[in-house]
Amino acid sequence: MEKNTNLIKTFNYAIDGIIYTLKSQRNMKIHYAIAILVLFLTLFLNLSRIEIIAVFFSISLVILSEMFNTAIEKTVDLVTTEYSPLAKIAKDVAAGAVLVSALNSIMVAYLVFFDRLNPFTLSLLIKIKNQDVHVTIIGIIITLLFVVAGKTLSPKGSHVQGGVVSGHAALSFALATSIGYISENALVATLSFMLALLVAQSRIEGRIHTLREVIYGGVLGILVITLLFKVVF
Numbered sequence: 427m428e429k430n431t432n433l434i435k436t437f438n439y440a441i442d443g444i445i446y447t448l449k450s451q452r453n454m455k456i457h458y459a460i461a462i463l464v465l466f467l468t469l470f471l472n473l474s475r476i477e478i479i480a481v482f483f484s485i486s487l488v489i490l491s492e493m494f495n496t497a498i499e500k501t502v503d504l505v506t507t508e509y510s511p512l513a514k515i516a517k518d519v520a521a522g523a524v525l526v527s528a529l530n531s532i533m534v535a536y537l538v539f540f541d542r543l544n545p546f547t548l549s550l551l552i553k554i555k556n557q558d559v560h561v562t563i564i565g566i567i568i569t570l571l572f573v574v575a576g577k578t579l580s581p582k583g584s585h586v587q588g589g590v591v592s593g594h595a596a597l598s599f600a601l602a603t604s605i606g607y608i609s610e611n612a613l614v615a616t617l618s619f620m621l622a623l624l625v626a627q628s629r630i631e632g633r634i635h636t637l638r639e640v641i642y643g644g645v646l647g648i649l650v651i652t653l654l655f656k657v658v659f
Contacts, residue, residue, distance in 0.1 A: 447496050452630070452637060453524070454492050461485045464535065477538045484531040491527040495520040543612070562604040565651040569600045572646055592635040595643030598622040603651040622647075 447454050468481060498520040502513045573593040602622040606615035626644060629635040635643075 443493065447493050451492060451496055455637065457488050457492055467539070471539070471542050473538065480534050481538060484534040487527045488531050491524040495524050561654050562608065565604060565654045566597065566600055569596050569647050569650045572650065590639060590642065591646060592626065592629050592640045592643035594629050595626040595640045596647040598625040598647070599644040600647030600651050603648050607651070607655050
């Protein structure tokens with residue numbers, strides 16, 4: 427009975443560690459969201475067992491790296507609260523491990539998903555490639571109007587910073603979506619969204635917007651442009 431109790435406690439401690447990392451670390455929340463999206467995507471693709479293993483391994487590696495990074499950071503903070511070159515090295519190396527695991531996951535995602543998604547993406551882009559360019563301009567203007575309206579409803583921040591919706595994220599994702607629709611190259615569309623993600627990340631890193639506000643902005647930009655292209659088409 428005692429062994430079973432200890433085993434249950436061990437599982438509880440492990441779950442506590444996962445929940446703490448998820449609650450306290452913004453990057454872990456991003457990793458979890460991407461992992462859920464990728465796993466959902468695998469339901470619609472005919473992946474081999476080797477490819478599924480690669481996907482699961484990459485997701486696990488990123489999450490494990492982030493958890494080890496958090497554990498090392500907390501251990502260093504427990505030992506010393508003053509600046510130390512050795513403490514900096516420990517934290518930098520741990521963060522580097524997370525970066526390596528993330529780059530590995532990106533490469534695995536490219537090798538597994540790109541060839542399968544590319545035909546669908548190309549057919550969609552070719553279907554709407556002849557749409558007038560002014561649709562993009564109108565979409566950007568409408569996105570701006572929504573952003574301004576959102577700022578008037580929220581006292582947070584100034585006209586160019588803060589607010590319930592990130593204007594930078596909304597515009598960057600609106601532009602990325604427009605590029606995706608008028609381009610015939612799936613790689614160009616992918617790179618455009620990567621740039622939009624970098625813009626969104628900069629707003630979070632600068633503590634100008636929260637993750638939720640950036641997500642609101644990104645979704646707003648994508649929805650406005652997509653709806654306009656579909657309506658005009």
